[in-house]
Amino acid sequence: MIKITKVQYLAAISLLLVFAIDVFTPSHYVVDTLYICCIVITFKQKKEIIAGFTIAACVLIMINAFVFDLKARQDISVWTNRGISILAIFITSSIAIRYRKLYQASILKEQAYSKALEELLFMASHQVRKPVANILGLIENIDTDFALLTPADISEHCKYLQVSALELDNVVKNLSEFLENIDGQNQF
Structure with missing residues (x-):
């Protein structure tokens, strides 16, 4: 009908x-x-x-x-x-x-932009937040237990800090590439 x-x-x-x-x-x-x-x-x-x-x-x-x-x-x-x-x-x-x-x-362009914005918000709230939380937790651990930590413990904490910092760096690079792709798609 x-x-x-x-x-x-x-x-x-x-x-x-x-x-x-x-x-x-x-x-x-x-x-x-x-x-x-x-x-x-x-x-x-x-x-x-x-x-x-x-x-x-x-x-x-x-x-x-x-x-x-x-x-x-x-x-x-x-x-x-x-x-x-x-x-x-x-x-x-x-x-x-x-x-x-x-x-x-x-309308399609607006929908794609909204989807990209949702992905960006997810990346910012989850993927960026995890390594930052790890770094903050390690710093807090070092700060509160500094007197009790041995040089080997500090070295181990530094390795964890390095892993989290590298993870954060990777997420920021991915975020930058994502933003460049969105900007490239919005060009006429």
Whole structure:
């Protein structure tokens, strides 16, 4: 079953309303460009929806020209105006489809940025925190038990400090690379 949104209902109603205005307006008044309203209303809809309303608007213009504007069939200016209106509808439709693509791309980019930010927060809160906590714990241990520590104990603590410092250095390098990758992806 096809689900029709409120926007699509609004666009359809505007299309029918413009058609009624077009039928009851004398042909020397150009109201065909009002059909663009339904395209503007559907700017954020799927490409198929925009194309459907574009075709519907063009068909309604042609129905009006061939069925209701019997007197104006010989007038070249009426046909020129109808042709220009159809061209304007297709231009507006292509702009709407391009806008939709850009809108989708911006949403995907924003989602990727949010995911990268979550990863960054995880790295900062977990991977950076572990070696820092190890270093702080070793320093506290050395400070409180300094008088009781032998040179071998101090040497062992220094090795643990070195391991934690190297781990922290590695995490910071990874974090820097991660940030550079994010920055590189956000370049145009």
